[in-house]
Amino acid sequence: MNNDRRLVNIALIGFMGTGKTTVGRLVAELLRFEYADTDELIQAQTGRSINDIFQNDGEPAFRALEQKIVEELARCTRTVIATGGGLPVNPKILASLKQHALVVSLWSSPEKIWERVRHQSHRPLLHDPDPQAKIRELLAVREPFYKQADVLLNTELRSVREVAQQVIHQFRLESPDRR
Ligand code: S3P
Numbered sequence: 001m002n003n004d005r006r007l008v009n010i011a012l013i014g015f016m017g018t019g020k021t022t023v024g025r026l027v028a029e030l031l032r033f034e035y036a037d038t039d040e041l042i043q044a045q046t047g048r049s050i051n052d053i054f055q056n057d058g059e060p061a062f063r064a065l066e067q068k069i070v071e072e073l074a075r076c077t078r079t080v081i082a083t084g085g086g087l088p089v090n091p092k093i094l095a096s097l098k099q100h101a102l103v104v105s106l107w108s109s110p111e112k113i114w115e116r117v118r119h120q121s122h123r124p125l126l127h128d129p130d131p132q133a134k135i136r137e138l139l140a141v142r143e144p145f146y147k148q149a150d151v152l153l154n155t156e157l158r159s160v161r162e163v164a165q166q167v168i169h170q171f172r173l174e175s176p177d178r179r
Helices: 020-031 038-046 050-057 059-073 091-100 110-117 131-146 160-174
Strands: 009-014 034-037 079-082 101-107 151-154
Touching (some): 020 160, 038 050, 038 059, 059 091, 110 131
Parallel strands (some): 009 079
16 A cells, blocks of 8 residues: 555445445444544535535535535544545545545445435435436446445445444554554
8 A cells, every 4th residue: 555645544435325324433433433424514514405405506516515525534533434425436536535544435236225225315316217227327437436445345245343344454454553
């Protein structure tokens, strides 16, 4: 791993419904780290829902907010950062996260993702006449970006606790002075 990096945080990237929030919260609890979620921070800073931002300002405006939040998060230490599913498509954002965080990508099949998100309505990109096709389409476009993470973890056959333990194990391997 590049020695210029200062791995004081953990960032979880991956598609909607792969478990970033649940795994992130557990990893933070187990390591006694802070927890930050880019979607929550955007909503707190703007006082608006993600749906509202997408509908009224458009996706590019949302992506600009994501970039601003990630720039602010570069000041954090001992923090688990859960990110919105589309965030790593911007190479600047991924590069920024990699400066200070071990980047872990959570992965699931489109079928499992659909099972997890089908009863939720807070994700504007899935307000589509054929959300399952949309998931497959977006996953195909984003796969090369998710694969740029330091660690890839399939969350489909593992419990939340197992995934969290794997994330911690990898963090300790890469950041041995921070046990
Ligand atoms: C998005 C994923 C969402 C949220 C927004 C856009 C995406 O976050 O950032 O709805 O582009 O995949 P989650 O991955 O936490 O659902």
